[in-house]
Amino acid sequence: MGLLANMVLIVLIAIISLYIARHLRFFGNRMFKEQRSCQQDLAGAFRPSVSVLIPMHNEEKVATGLLERLVEMDYPKDDSLYEVIAIDDGSTDETKSMVDEYASKFSFIKAIHRVGNGGNGKPEALNVGLKMASNDIILIFDADYLPPRDCLERLVAPFVDVEVGGVMGRVVPVNSGESFVSRMMDIERAGGYQISQQARYNLNLIPQFGGTVGGFRRSVLKAVGGFDASMLTEDTDLTYKLYLNGWKIAYVNAAECYEEAVWSWETREKQLTRWAVGHDQCLFKYFFSTLRSPVLSFWQKIDGVLLLGIYVTPILMLLGWLMGIFTYLTGAPWWSYLFPAMFFIFAYNTIGNFAVFGEVGGSLFLDRRRRSILLLPLMFLDLLGNVWVCSKAFFKAILLSKRRSKPVMAPFSKGVEKGESEEPLYENMLSGFVMNNCSQWDKTERSGNGLHYYNHKKTQTTNNEGRTE
């Protein structure tokens, strides 16, 4: 038992050390080296034909914000060059009428309405939009995003490079002052995009497509089979599909797009669970194929594998803490009294992956957001929350990966009578336990106040007596 604990501790320290080295490398590259501009000098000059897909499900609070921005976009409003396809997937609110209104006013805006109880999920909606799209470049925006006028031009510029199959822009929360959680999301995003994504692009590693504010060549998307509806994070899945087929993704730090970050712990937990489960699904699916890939370089393979395991690191931290409990009750292992070992154990126990905090601090330093730097110690709370959520998510992902890869109807949904499901009983139990299937919308709630933040207006609320405050 003692030997097992020792081995586990050594492996944990080795893995965390790898991540520390990775983040340190990213920090050094982003902070001090020349940055790759990904053809931004061609932004505005290179204008391929673009189809913008907007998957929507009950987006009445936010739909007009994005559609308005897309109308104002600095891109020629020529149907052969620019089209917006809004896919209303089984919405039960006013989304349908809002989308129809825009489609009737502007010829380059097209609406697809899908009927179905609860919709069929974002990946399916995007696949439908992809079938309808006729232009060379497909860009995707979630309905609650607010792109500035030059966003499209900046996003499409990298496609002048024939090796580029996809692009990703920078996501910037617009409502960071709304709550403690939104502040944490804001600084996390800063670190993730300004430092990590940009450094990965600079170093020719694997920058990731994040599901929105990004896009692909239509031909490449079709070649890799579109969006996989069986994966909770079809964006990570697509990233690896592209890289394993020899394509690259360009990260465009200049293409900022504004989003409403989650503002409550409950919403954050749901969002993070979805990301963690989906990411872990990709880990199980792509771990060995990444290592064996003949098209990836050595460092791309290392980075690819470390990226796949990113939502497993909080579990490793928890395991390390549990090992710590065991060790202090049974006595420290003999080798821990060697100075280097003591150093690493102390470093691991103390700072875990400090490099992540250094990354976030560095990004805020580059952005000149001094006051946000003071929030760094509070990220410790976020880290603890991640430990809880990611630990649960890992086990859910294991259960989910044992299911068939094709989308499975949720039990007791419309059209499937209780006790007459086509799936065995254990599948039904799994569905209830593991967040149902992937072909339903698992949305993060939005307050719809993003537009007000974007326009620097305060939200007006009407109290019960009908007075506006």
Place this chain on the structure above:
Amino acid sequence: MFARYSRNLKFQKTHFFTGLAIALALTAVVTFQGFNFWIWQAKMVSGLLFFAGVPHNLIIWTPLTRGPTFEMLVTPQSVPLIAVIGSLLFFFSFILVLKRSSRIPSPVKAIALVVSLTTIFTLSWQTVISPVPLYTLHWVTIDWSCSGVIGLCLITLIYMPFLFALRGPLWVKVFWLLVTIGFSVIWNLLRISLVTATLYYFGLSVFLLFHYFAGAFIDFIYIITFYSLALYHLSKSETREVMKIDG
């Protein structure tokens, strides 16, 4: 104005190597004077313990510990089985509540989980295995004395790339490095004193729990806190410098 998407900084070689020199000097002091530092630390702790009314013996060196430690007469208490069973039942129902409640923030859930698990482990060990764990006051003192010293080197190593290499006045970086190191020394003195006093006043179970939670977690928090203050100050000074250059 700068464009944040393409902005990068000039690597401050002089400052970085100054930080490296401080790190090497500190490592040399720790290596050759570490034992004297531990003795000084142990004497300071002994003074604090006398102030707190904790009877103890300060032993400068033993063949087993190879460093200063403390001796204290403590009668091992055994934890009644009913307490362990009660804790287990409480733990499982607590986890059920945590899992089902979406209103409790996830960090609270994580802290509750770690505290509960640690408490259960500790109580169960004392009841089922032995009332006296292998990790005694001797080892805690040695452990924290060593980690206190290692912490000083670690702080300097962290500050080198993440602070010293950045643009900004050198005096800000050195000032905050010294402040963090100073706090680390003082905190280590207080921590060893507190854990020893905890053993005397509250017994073995609380001592073990205090030892666990006052260790790694607190180190992490204060290092990040001082780092963020240093970075904030540096960013302010750096902006002032840039404004002066730009006129």
